[in-house]
Amino acid sequence: MRIFPAIDLRGGQVVRLYQGDYGQETVYGTDPCAYAREFINAGARYLHVVDLDGARDGTMANFDSIAAIAKQGGLYIEVGGGVRTEERICQYLDLGVGRCILGTVAVKDFDFTARMARKYGDQIAVGVDARDGYVAVNGWKELSQEKGVDFCRRLRDAGVKTVIYTDISRDGAGRGTNLEIYRELVTIDGLEITASGGVSTLEELRELERTGVAAAILGKALYTGRLDLRTVIDEMEG
Numbered sequence: 001m002r003i004f005p006a007i008d009l010r011g012g013q014v015v016r017l018y019q020g021d022y023g024q025e026t027v028y029g030t031d032p033c034a035y036a037r038e039f040i041n042a043g044a045r046y047l048h049v050v051d052l053d054g055a056r057d058g059t060m061a062n063f064d065s066i067a068a069i070a071k072q073g074g075l076y077i078e079v080g081g082g083v084r085t086e087e088r089i090c091q092y093l094d095l096g097v098g099r100c101i102l103g104t105v106a107v108k109d110f111d112f113t114a115r116m117a118r119k120y121g122d123q124i125a126v127g128v129d130a131r132d133g134y135v136a137v138n139g140w141k142e143l144s145q146e147k148g149v150d151f152c153r154r155l156r157d158a159g160v161k162t163v164i165y166t167d168i169s170r171d172g173a174g175r176g177t178n179l180e181i182y183r184e185l186v187t188i189d190g191l192e193i194t195a196s197g198g199v200s201t202l203e204e205l206r207e208l209e210r211t212g213v214a215a216a217i218l219g220k221a222l223y224t225g226r227l228d229l230r231t232v233i234d235e236m237e238g
Contacts, residue, residue: 001205001236002215004048004078004194005039005222005229007032007069009062011053016220028223032065033072040074042229045237047075048164048196048217054082055103063091070095080127080164084109089116093123101164103127104137106155107144114158125162125194126155130181136168149184156191164217166197177204179211186212200226205236 008015014029029035036047049069053061059082070077079092080101089100099122106113106126117124129136130148137144144151152163165185167178177198185193195208196217208216216236221227 001209001213002046003044003205003229003233003236004046004215004217005042005044006048006050006196006217006219007035008050008052008219009065009081012062012065015052016223017052026223033068036069036072036075039229043233043237044229045076046215047077049077049079049081051079051081055080058082058084060088060091066092066097067095070097078125078164080125086116089120089124093120099123099125099162101125101127103129107135107137107146107151110154110158113155113160117155117159117161122161124160125164126160127164127166127196128152128155129166129168131168148181149188152185152191153188156188160191162192162194162214164194164196168197176200177208179204179207182208182213183211202227202232202235205232209236 009032013027014032014035016026049066051062053059066079076098078099078101079097080103083100083102084105092100102113128148128151131143133147135144135146135148135151155163167181177195182195192214194215195213199216199218200221205216218227222229
């Protein structure tokens with residue numbers, strides 16, 4: 001299983017939100033590059049970066065921070081948050097980012113998402129963020145009318161290879177991840193699933209791996225010290 005430590009950016013700072021609530025933010029640092037180096041020193045090969053400003057309003061407020069992380073090298077980086085045009089996809093790929101994550105636009109403009117998946121292949125993933133089983137968009141503020149699992153099947157049929165699935169109610173809450181939803185998602189043939197939101201113990205990671213989940217994103221559990229990144233990587237990627 002691949003392990004992606006997460007850096008969530010807001011106003012250039014490293015932050016974590018509680019259940020996607022921009023009003024419940026904890027700032028962990030002002031130097032994203034320093035966190036990336038710490039992850040590398042712990043053995044990380046992958047990095048998940050989210051531009052929270054971009055996710056909410058479509059701006060590129062954190063582009064310079066992401067460019068600086070990419071310039072350091074040493075990590076396969078996937079970036080999400082406000083990636084809603086092909087121009088922005090190209091801007092990130094030109095930085096050396098390995099994969100762009102489409103979120104809101106995947107719901108709002110499914111045809112665009114299908115075209116990008118066909119054109120860029122593995123350089124495109126879709127972030128499916130669900131609340132009460134339904135897909136949420138625009139920084140998790142709005143709920144769509146489509147169930148997350150059904151949407152994942154549609155994405156697979158359109159040529160998307162990787163889905164990063166987040167149960168919003170578990171994100172940043174320290175209550176563990178939603179193992180049941182991942183057991184259902186891995187039955188969608190041809191779709192690689194990344195677990196995100198609430199992963200907080202090694203046993204959960206072991207169970208996700210046994211289930212067939214390909215990768216996991218670690219956020220708050222790393223920042224609070226609940227999980228040790230080196231220990232996780234040694235066991236899950238070693």
